[in-house]
Amino acid sequence: MYTQMMDLPGQVSKGAAAADMSAEERAFQATVDAEGKIEPRDWMPEAYRKTLLRQISQHAHSEVVGMYPEGNWISRAPSLKRKAILIAKVQDEGGHGLYLYSAAETLGQSRDQMMAALNSGRAKYSSIFNYPTLTWADVGAIGWLVDGAAIMNQIPLCRCSYGPYARAMIRVCKEESFHQRQGFDIMLALCRGTPRQKEMAQDAFNRWWWPVLQMFGPPDKDSVHSAQSAAWKIKRVSNDDLRQKFIDVTVPQAELLGLAIPDPELAWNPERGHYDIGAIDWDEFWRVVNGDGPLNRERLATRVAAYEEGQWVRDAAVAYADKQRARARKEAA
Amino acid sequence: MNFEYALRLGDNSLILGQRLAEWLGHSPALEEDIASANISLDLIGQARLWLTLAGRLEGRGRDEDALAYLREEREFRNCTLVELPNGDFAFTVVRRVLFDAYHGLLLERLALSGDADLAAIAAKSKKEVDYHRRHSADWVIRLGDGTEESHRRAQAALDALWNYTHEFFVPDAVDPGAAELHAPWLADVRSILAEATLQVPADGKFLSTGRQGVHSEHLGYLLAEMQVLHRAHPGAKW
Ligand SMILES: [Fe+2]
Numbered sequence: 001m002y003t004q005m006m007d008l009p010g011q012v013s014k015g016a017a018a019a020d021m022s023a024e025e026r027a028f029q030a031t032v033d034a035e036g037k038i039e040p041r042d043w044m045p046e047a048y049r050k051t052l053l054r055q056i057s058q059h060a061h062s063e064v065v066g067m068y069p070e071g072n073w074i075s076r077a078p079s080l081k082r083k084a085i086l087i088a089k090v091q092d093e094g095g096h097g098l099y100l101y102s103a104a105e106t107l108g109q110s111r112d113q114m115m116a117a118l119n120s121g122r123a124k125y126s127s128i129f130n131y132p133t134l135t136w137a138d139v140g141a142i143g144w145l146v147d148g149a150a151i152m153n154q155i156p157l158c159r160c161s162y163g164p165y166a167r168a169m170i171r172v173c174k175e176e177s178f179h180q181r182q183g184f185d186i187m188l189a190l191c192r193g194t195p196r197q198k199e200m201a202q203d204a205f206n207r208w209w210w211p212v213l214q215m216f217g218p219p220d221k222d223s224v225h226s227a228q229s230a231a232w233k234i235k236r237v238s239n240d241d242l243r244q245k246f247i248d249v250t251v252p253q254a255e256l257l258g259l260a261i262p263d264p265e266l267a268w269n270p271e272r273g274h275y276d277i278g279a280i281d282w283d284e285f286w287r288v289v290n291g292d293g294p295l296n297r298e299r300l301a302t303r304v305a306a307y308e309e310g311q312w313v314r315d316a317a318v319a320y321a322d323k324q325r326a327r328a329r330k331e332a333a
Numbered sequence: 334m335n336f337e338y339a340l341r342l343g344d345n346s347l348i349l350g351q352r353l354a355e356w357l358g359h360s361p362a363l364e365e366d367i368a369s370a371n372i373s374l375d376l377i378g379q380a381r382l383w384l385t386l387a388g389r390l391e392g393r394g395r396d397e398d399a400l401a402y403l404r405e406e407r408e409f410r411n412c413t414l415v416e417l418p419n420g421d422f423a424f425t426v427v428r429r430v431l432f433d434a435y436h437g438l439l440l441e442r443l444a445l446s447g448d449a450d451l452a453a454i455a456a457k458s459k460k461e462v463d464y465h466r467r468h469s470a471d472w473v474i475r476l477g478d479g480t481e482e483s484h485r486r487a488q489a490a491l492d493a494l495w496n497y498t499h500e501f502f503v504p505d506a507v508d509p510g511a512a513e514l515h516a517p518w519l520a521d522v523r524s525i526l527a528e529a530t531l532q533v534p535a536d537g538k539f540l541s542t543g544r545q546g547v548h549s550e551h552l553g554y555l556l557a558e559m560q561v562l563h564r565a566h567p568g569a570k571w
């Protein structure tokens with residue numbers, strides 16, 4: 001994952017009318033309209049660059065912070081096979097972070113600058129990772145639901161107008177769908193297992209269902225700058241449409257597992273051809289986004305500690321590389 | 334190859350793999366999170382092969398998970414070096430280079446075995462361990478020849494770890510040829526340490542005995558954590 005909250009209200013200007021556009025801007029918009037790709041050297045509006053930089057760096061941070069909830073269970077994974085799969089998954093998320101930082105760097109900010117923004121609390125990451133993983137079933141629930149939601153969000157981004165982001169997303173999406181299947185497979189083993197295992201699966205599902213629905217971001221009526229992002233072909237499908245699609249796909253999967261959906265109002269609506277759900281607690285969403293979720297402080301503190309404790313190592317690597325260069329110069333002279 | 338020998342190989346890989354995975358998300362750079370995961374994954378994969386082979390050799394129906402999750406600390410046969418807590422990044426990479434150099438030589442010897450199963454596992458693992466050794470040696474050199482602080486930390490790690498390596502080379506009934514690897518190991522390690530500008534410590538008389546199942550106090554905690562969920566649900570499938 002994990003692109004959520006890219007559409008927080010009131011951050012980006014409205015799109016300009018064609019008549020007010022400069023020649024450069026018209027050429028840019030024509031490329032976007034024709035489904036062409038914008039590349040790092042192409043001219044782009046400053047607001048487009050900023051929006052993308054924010055979105056891609058938040059996405060990168062989410063991948064990196066996303067290593068913690070599942071990383072929490074590597075040491076206790078219940079079989080060596082599950083341990084190996086989980087290590088590989090968490091490793092993939094780190095890899096996603098790397099490609100995304102590289103994509104964001106093409107927009108003119110260094111990884112160090114982005115990490116500093118994360119560590120200072122200025123940059124956001126997906127709020128879902130501020131929830132704890134309390135049992136092994138949470139590892140299954142995250143793969144199945146969180147990676148599942150990530151795929152819904154990210155598949156449209158594979159067609160995003162910014163070339164480096166779109167290409168990174170193609171690679172990332174392939175791996176996310178693998179993660180989703182592995183998560184479902186963990187849930188399946190639990191649901192076919194002992195009564196205690198089944199109970200563990202239901203408990204995890206109960207705790208993750210609503211936060212996962214919130215991952216798609218605020219309702220469309222509260223997302224003021226979706227229109228500009230849509231015109232730029234950064235955000236191509238609305239929050240509510242993605243959320244609906246996720247619900248429609250996931251409910252039958254939960255039924256297959258034999259898990260009850262923790263929403264008494266969930267019902268198939270034959271007129272709409274979609275599931276209806278009960279009210280999402282948006283106060284809870286904003287509470288977690290704004291820093292008061294179960295683990296916001298802990299996640300950030302862990303990130304900061306890793307960065308700070310690694311400083312002497314990064315310094316050593318730089319010092320060694322400098323010495324090597326100096327030696328090579330001496331030899332050449 | 335007998336059961337005890339296969340356990341030594343499997344347990345070395347399993348316990349070091351478990352330790353390395355602790356770095357995930359806590360490394361000095363994202364690239365190192367990924368490298369630790371990669372190496373941990375290789376080691377866990379090797380452990381699965383060795384423990385499966387050990388179970389077969391034993392012939393009592395124990396599979397990789399029965400051996401990993403249902404033995405007690407006195408039944409583990411890894412050398413003590415690999416179970417020590419990670420310490421700082423210098424301790425982690427110095428421990429790794431000392432072990433990786435030994436591990437590679439051991440596998441190289443096993444790959445020549447007439448036992449086809451054994452030789453196949455050893456040959457596959459050897460390729461992975463060549464990469465591990467390159468990675469750890471590169472870091473030991475960088476830290477040793479980096480800044481004053483990194484040099485000091487790397488030397489301190491080496492001084493603390495050095496005497497744990499004696500155990501690798503003590504011949505016993507399970508591994509009568511253990512001493513043969515000492516000279517090539519020492520030559521390899523000396524060349525890495527020289528490039529790292531680190532001092533080879535004097536040999537002390539301390540001798541660890543993990544291979545005999547007499548471990549440090551740390552292994553019990555590692556196993557308690559690793560085994561807790563599996564043991565809480567006897568017979569469950571995951
Ligand atoms: Fe990811």
Ligand SMILES: [Fe+2]
Nearest residue numbers: 001147176179
């Ligand atoms: Fe994922």
